[in-house]
Amino acid sequence: MKVVAFKRELQGTGASRRLRISGQTPGIIYGGTEAPVTIALDHNALFHALKKEAFHSSILDLEIDGQVQKVLLRDFQMHAYKQLVLHADFQRIDANKPVHVKVALHFENAEVSPAVKLHGATISHVANEIEISCLPADLPEFIVVDLTNVDVGHSVHVADLKLPKGVTAITHGNNLTIATASVPAGHVAAEAAAAEEAKK
Numbered sequence: 001m002k003v004v005a006f007k008r009e010l011q012g013t014g015a016s017r018r019l020r021i022s023g024q025t026p027g028i029i030y031g032g033t034e035a036p037v038t039i040a041l042d043h044n045a046l047f048h049a050l051k052k053e054a055f056h057s058s059i060l061d062l063e064i065d066g067q068v069q070k071v072l073l074r075d076f077q078m079h080a081y082k083q084l085v086l087h088a089d090f091q092r093i094d095a096n097k098p099v100h101v102k103v104a105l106h107f108e109n110a111e112v113s114p115a116v117k118l119h120g121a122t123i124s125h126v127a128n129e130i131e132i133s134c135l136p137a138d139l140p141e142f143i144v145v146d147l148t149n150v151d152v153g154h155s156v157h158v159a160d161l162k163l164p165k166g167v168t169a170i171t172h173g174n175n176l177t178i179a180t181a182s183v184p185a186g187h188v189a190a191e192a193a194a195a196e197e198a199k200k
Helices: 013-021 043-050 053-057 114-119 185-199
Strands: 002-007 024-030 037-042 060-064 067-078 085-092 099-108 122-125 129-134 142-146 155-157 177-182
Touching: 002 024, 002 043, 013 024, 024 043, 037 043, 043 053, 043 085, 053 099, 099 122, 114 122
Parallel strands: 002 060, 024 085, 099 142
Antiparallel strands: 002 037, 024 037, 060 067, 067 085, 099 129, 122 177, 155 177
16 A cells, blocks of 8 residues: 655644644654654545555555655544544564564354354454564455354454464463353343243
8 A cells, every 4th residue: 555745844733733734644754774754644645544444554655755665554643523633653664574563353254153153142352453473574454263163152362363374463471362252141031931931
């Protein structure tokens, strides 16, 4: 994905406010061997890009003055109530050094799992993203969580995930829970009542 930016000479609150009024968003690029560079980006293009999941976990081609740098989106600030991006931070990446990044989880096959199919259970997503480490070339857009074999009372943990080649989950020593399957309380009561009725 490509992002076009412009070098920003003026800094400070007033300069940033004028930038936003003119339809641009202030930002910064840092990391690597070069000094940090303050930049300005087209607000509308950035706002729409931020709605795309891939923009948050892909290596981006950031073009400044005709030169392209490989970067990752590291942070961004939104206005408290307006649809306004206040600032964006990008980090330069080295193709030979691993990156640490949060990647979205895509849950699949819940409808065919024993929990849902046989017991009418609900599968709750405890986490929607996990932190991973990999070389930039191996960075996945998302990680699939296959729920095919999940039964009632079972949970899916980070250790259960099939990670793409070259990708390691960063768990800080905790085997985090990703999803759980449980039968809604009302459903259990209804089943118990039906069983009682059948005995009569």
